[in-house]
Amino acid sequence: MAKKYWLLKSEPDCFSFTDLMQAPDRTTYWDGVRNYQARNFLRDEIKVGDQVLYYHSGGPSPHIAGLAQVVRAGYPDHTAFVPAADHFDPKSSPDDPTWYMVDIQAQEELPRPLPLSELREVPALQDMVLLQRSRLSVQPVTADEWRAILAQAKRPR
């Protein structure tokens, strides 16, 4: 299976790319996804070695902050089993988990953060899921889009 590309959204106040860089082994589990389409990607399609764009949503200038890779493929999101947890879901149980997560490891910051407003100006990205007003927190990215984003980040502005 060829390596695939994904975009993961996080609110930087919640868990930023810097937080990930400073985490033990620069790795965290990506918990809390409670959307079925995103769950399906996490459970079925995201594999070890896949590449990840780390996107900061919210704030005055939402942007892609850095690059990460998948270091563990989909497994049950245990935070759904904990009544006191933010994303507790009584429908999900260890015997029949509803929600899944993956582990990601930070690789590097982009040479500069790429704001959403700039991504909208790149012709190669016009069909990117992120730019279609998508609320999905886990989105597929094509190889062409990945290349265009890295190229854009290397270009000074």
Place this chain on the structure above:
DNA sequence: GCCAACGTTGGC
């Protein structure tokens, strides 16, 4: 803070 987009819930 507003509001559009969109997913989920629940009555019928």
Place this chain on the structure above:
DNA sequence: GCCAACGTTGGC
């Protein structure tokens, strides 16, 4: 199974 109401996301 339809669809209105409601809640959430997230850009602006």
